[in-house]
Amino acid sequence: MDIDALRSFLAFVETGSFTRAAKQVHRTQSAISMQMKKLEQDLNKKLFQKQGRLLNLSHDGQVFARYAKQLVQLHDETVKQMNAAQPSTLLRLGCPDDYAESVLPKLIKLLHKCWPNLDLQITCTPSNRVKIMIDSGHLDLGIITRSSDTEEGYTLESSQGVWTYNPLFNAHRIEPLPIAIFQRDCRFHQAATDGLHKQNRAFKIIACSGSASAQRGIVRSGVAIGAMAKLSIGDLTPLDCQSLPALPIVDIVLIRANSSQNPVTDITCLELCQSYISINNASEKKPSFIGTY
Missing domain, CATH: 1.10.10.10 (Winged helix-like DNA-binding domain superfamily/Winged helix DNA-binding domain)
Structure with missing residues (x-):
């Protein structure tokens, strides 16, 4: 009509x-x-x-x-x-599940300050997949774990790798040692398996996963111990055990697609990371319980 x-x-x-x-x-x-x-x-x-x-x-x-x-x-x-209505800004952001509860929420707040009318589309996928999607033009911005042999991206923060366990169970005392780890391209996977091999310590990989949620669930159930970034452990307990191989510190960085349609420029990336670091430095550090045996 x-x-x-x-x-x-x-x-x-x-x-x-x-x-x-x-x-x-x-x-x-x-x-x-x-x-x-x-x-x-x-x-x-x-x-x-x-x-x-x-x-x-x-x-x-x-x-x-x-x-x-x-x-x-x-x-x-x-x-x-x-x-x-103001025209919306479409931004496609990729983030590993590892950082979905720690890094991602803080970055989202900063993004909405830059673009009040933001259409934010988030894809949770491992760092290697985020990089592929950035290169293929399917993402505009990505949060990733920086590879050890590169200086890519703009640093958001660093996090120490830790072993995790559920103190209600004895997975850390079982032989061969049951471990739940990320996929092979993860630095914690390499450090954990290479370190245990060098110690000649018998271990069994219970599961490899690209999801921090999956790893936390496995560790929480007492089936295995885990190896992940401290900022990703959630409610799990860090395991302080000198007999386990040391895990590396990882850098979490922001990368962008090199496209003229990308609303995020290199300057914007730098400013976002500087603001992120300032917020992190200003926030209070909460004490965490360290389990020992």
């Missing part, structure tokens, strides 16, 4: 005549008549009835008048809101 025809119909409802309705909506009487005929065709209903020389609304016309008013009001409100 034509919105102008609805306005003309409501003008008739208000004035009671096509002549006065035509003046109100600044159309000719013949144009109003044609609009009303088209409305009746669209609805397959008679909206008007003659009573002597007068033209009144039929029963269907009276029913339709209520809906016509709502339709015009909804149309006008929609147009008003769409004209008032």
